[in-house]
Every structure is written in structure tokens, then in C-alpha cells.
Amino acid sequence: MSHEITLEQAAERARQAEIICRLIESYPDHMGDGEIIDIAALLRRLIGNVATWLIEEQALREGAHHA
Structure with missing residues (x-):
């Protein structure tokens, strides 16, 4: 499988996932x-x-x- 996303896209998706996890951590009961x-x-x-x-x-x- 060739790279389907770029380094920049991978970094952005990781950043988005981190934000989502922080929201869950901050507001678990909501x-x-x-x-x-x-x-x-x-x-x-x-x-x-x-x-x-x-x-x-x-x-x-x-x-x-x-190589």
C-alpha cells in the first residue's frame, strides 16, 4: 500500500485525535x-x-x- 496521506495530513489527524481525547478527559460526564x-x-x-x-x-x- 502506498502512502495515502501526507506527513502534514498525518500530523493534523494526530492533532485532531489529541484534541478529541482532551475533550473527553475534560468533560467525561457530559x-x-x-x-x-x-x-x-x-x-x-x-x-x-x-x-x-x-x-x-x-x-x-x-x-x-x-539497501
Whole structure:
């Protein structure tokens, strides 16, 4: 799989995920079950793309070091 997002996009998504986590941490009792489910799905999408990008980038860098 080639990089589907850029470094800048990965950084922005990680920043967005951090903000969402801070909101949950600051206001844990102000969210209903449905909102928590929606937030979890959003975090999964944001973090999943970033994790995929980082894994691919690491593989590329390791391949470059062994070449």
C-alpha cells in the first residue's frame, strides 16, 4: 500500500485525535453513550490512518537503510 496521506495530513489527524481525547478527559460526564460511540468511531478513523502512515513510513526507512 502506498502512502495515502501526507506527513502534514498525518500530523493534523494526530492533532485532531489529541484534541478529541482532551475533550473527553475534560468533560467525561457530559457525553451520552451514543456520543461516546460516535467519538470512538471518529478516533478510530483518525488514528488508524495515522498508524498506517507511520507503519508504511517506518518500512520505507528501514528498507532504505538496508539497501
